[in-house]
Amino acid sequence: MEMMEIGGFFGLLLLIADIWAIVNVFGSDRGTGAKVLWILFILLFPLLGFLVWLLFGPRTTKSARP
Template sequence: MGIEVGFFGLLILIADIYAIVKTFESGASTGTKVIWILLILLLPVVGLILWFIFGPGRKR
């Protein structure tokens, strides 16, 4: 059981790092970037889901 939880945590960490890098690379304002990065860091799973749906650089 511990290995599965650790593997899931590793996947979330990788996805969070990807989201943070993509946020840095986006053309959004500095304030928007800071808010998104804080959201991803403070709420790793929820913040990541919200970033995938609403994050900077998303075509609407």
Template sequence: MGLEAILGLVWLIIVIWAIVKVAKSAASGLAKLLWILAIIIFPLVGLIVWFLFGPKG
């Protein structure tokens, strides 16, 4: 297993974790959908913005 595969797996785990956290948050349904789409469509930028401004809790 190469370094790229390990980094890809770590990245996938982080994205899945973020999506689960969004889904469990107290945000409205539309807000959840928009955050999840942002994370999927713009993975790096979406995750950074979500970490900074996303729903907490």
């Protein structure tokens, strides 16, 4: 039972990290195609996708100015 609780905790952390990555991809200044590819990669490979995005993903976000 204890291993399931630990696995569930890490699964929840991974879900939060993936959601954070996807939100940041949406806010980036990349083109639509690049955003779609990043999001698909993160969704299809949750741990690997997040780690690759963390290392190589877009670093800039859209400015709030018009």
